Amino acid sequence: MTAAQRGQRTQRVVILADSETATGYRLAGAEVMEATPETAQAALEQLITGGNYGLVGVDSGLIADPIASTARVMRGRDLPILLPLPSLRDAFSADTEDAKAYMGKLVRETVGFDIKL
Numbered sequence: 001m002t003a004a005q006r007g008q009r010t011q012r013v014v015i016l017a018d019s020e021t022a023t024g025y026r027l028a029g030a031e032v033m034e035a036t037p038e039t040a041q042a043a044l045e046q047l048i049t050g051g052n053y054g055l056v057g058v059d060s061g062l063i064a065d066p067i068a069s070t071a072r073v074m075r076g077r078d079l080p081i082l083l084p085l086p087s088l089r090d091a092f093s094a095d096t097e098d099a100k101a102y103m104g105k106l107v108r109e110t111v112g113f114d115i116k117l
Contacts, residue, residue, distance in 0.1 A: 011054025011079065015043055021059055021088050044082075045073050052076075053080045061087030103105055 012075040013031045015025045022032040040062035048070060049058050058066040066082045067074075074082075108114055 004022045006020065012052055013027075013055045013057070014047060014053050015057040015059070015085070016040065016062060017059040017085075023061070035062055041069060044067060044070060048073050048077065048080060051079075053063075055083060056080045057085045059087050060084050 012031060015022070016031050016035055017025060017032055018036065019034050022034045025032045028082055033043055033047065040058075044058060044066060045054055045057065045064060056066075063069055064084075070082065104114060
């Protein structure tokens with residue numbers, strides 16, 4: 001029996017990202033909403049108040065701390081869960097000397113150990 005048959009509403013997942021990063025998420029099969037740093041806050045609040053999503057991934061290049069920036073809008077809501085995602089722009093910015101080391105650090109922090117290919 002599906003969630004719809006049980007009368008439950010199915011929650012969707014969406015990623016809030018810039019246009020370049022959004023392409024990669026789309027290729028991976030994810031639903032994406034594009035934004036710029038100037039429009040990201042309003043787009044995130046729209047995703048929250050729309051009530052259609054159970055999980056919203058937010059590119060940290062757009063909003064560094066989406067949980068703090070939406071505390072007022074999220075008050076009294078259990079969903080969506082906001083998931084800050086590391087920005088790929090950080091890996092390839094002029095400030096990052098070694099993109100491979102940066103990505104390795106993200107994997108270690110997320111998975112808990114190194115993965116070598």
